[in-house]
Amino acid sequence: MEKEVIIEHLKEDHPEGLRQVYLEHRNAFLQFAKKYPIEPATAEDVYQDAIIILRDNARRGKLDHLRSELRTYLFGIGKYLIYAHLRKQKKIHLVEDFSDMYQEHTLMTAIITESISERQTQVKTVLEQMGAKCREILSLFYYRGFTIEEITDKLNYNNKDVTKSAKSRCLQSLKQKLKLMPYG
16 A cells, blocks of 8 residues: 555544554564563554554644655654653663654664655765764664664774764764755
């Protein structure tokens, strides 16, 4: 079923459309959630909450002009619900606000998916032109969900402040290069 049809079914609260979305992405999401330190039952709860948020956003018209794949959008919601759960459990500390990070995560995740928009293609092109360290930092943080502390350990930085500064410089560089590219 096409994305637009599924979104219409979600907007109209069509049970079969909701069921299809739920079943189509459930196993992939549960597999995705395994890279976070949460219990399988919690991952299932998070997925159900993400589906509810997806449906509510469709009803509010927030998906009417969705440029990413529905799966990318759904996984983005799920990832931030996982972050919220981990933050409550004191297992993770986020250093960015959700709105900015959500948009950047969606672009980073879309690079991995099969169908990407023109803007997402531009992000991929810019990332490929950046240095290996920047690509790795941004990928670890936005795609793989590593914390600053985990990146510090993995990349052998002196401390988390050095890691935060490097991530910030890489992200600013990415944003600056994207501003120079025509879009639209």
